Amino acid sequence: MELNASQTVGKIATSLPGAAALFRRHGISFCCGGSDSIAAAAEAAGLSPEALVAELLGLVNAASTEAPDGTVDLINHIRTRYHDTHRAELISLIPLAAKVERVHGNHPDAPIGLADLLERIQGELDDHMHREEIFLFPLMERSDHQVLTRPIEQMRQEHDVKAQHLAALEHVTGGFHLPEGACNSWRALYTGTKKFADDLVQHMHLENEVLFPRFTGGTL
Template sequence: MELQQSQTVGKIATSIPGAAELFRQHGISFCCGGSDSIQEAAVAAGLSPEAMLSELQSLVRAASTEAPEGTIDLIHHLRTRYHDTHRAELISLIPLAAKVERVHADHPDAPLGLADLLERIKSDLGDHMHREEVFLFPLMERDDQPMLTRPIEQMRHEHDVEAQHLAELEHVTGGFHLPEGACNSWRALYTNAKKFSDDLVRHMHLENEILFPRFTSAKV
């Protein structure tokens, strides 16, 4: 993945595993300020754009070590480590979010709308993963390259939709920042929602940057 200072922090935060946390540590917003370039965001945070780019490049290198070498093994890894995990986590996250919203509705930092957002993610991401499992992955396992160009383009587009959901998740939760005195349910909600968010970024990175390029020269 090529990195440039002109790329937006919103795009990078949802494309590179660990970038969102890096931005949070530096006080850089990638939901409301997601249209800022890496250069602009770094300067505003009092950082060197070159140093920020170097940190991001280190994250890209680290992310590439997760992928199994064989395509069939990588697909199996995506199914079991990410698809199955996303489904299970969303089932538990949605009622927990609804509970926190209901109990703490009057709190100024309550994540109002989070349960509805997670429901939308569950629907969109569920449909996306189903299409991969019943159509895209079997074509890849057969190495049917002529049939893969358009489905891969569609999957990349759907990843962009999920990236928008992740930016909204960051906004609704205030970067998963817990208010003072947050109850255990609120703490569990943000811990697990952040883990889900980080996992989804890793999932999409493995597909966009490692799996898909094995079948097409297209890059994000």
């Protein structure tokens, strides 16, 4: 993954594992200020662009360390670690979000719209993962990489849409910032949704930067 100070904060936050948390620590917004370059965001936060890029490069180097080497093993890892996990977590997060919105809807920091957003993500993500599981992954496991350029491009485009959803999650939760005195349900909701968001970034990174290049001119 290439990285330089001219790239936008929003793009990096939703494609590089760990970048969102790093930006939050430095007080850098990647939803409302997502179109800012890394250089501009660093200067606005009182940081040197070089220092921020160096921190991000450290994340780049660590981003794919959990990936198994073999293609079949990597696909199985994506299925079990991410596909199955996303499905299970969204099933519990959606009603929890609805509960928090219902009970705390009058609170100025209430995440109004979060349940609907999670439902939209669930529908699109489930369709995306299902098509990978029944079509794309079996082709990859058979090494039929010569026919995969078009479906991989479609999956990459769908990943870009999911990156927009990640920015929306950041916005509706205020960067997963809990108000003082937040109840246990609200805390559980933000903890679970943040984990889901972080997992989704890692999931897309493994596909975009590790798995897909093996079938678009790279080596198996």
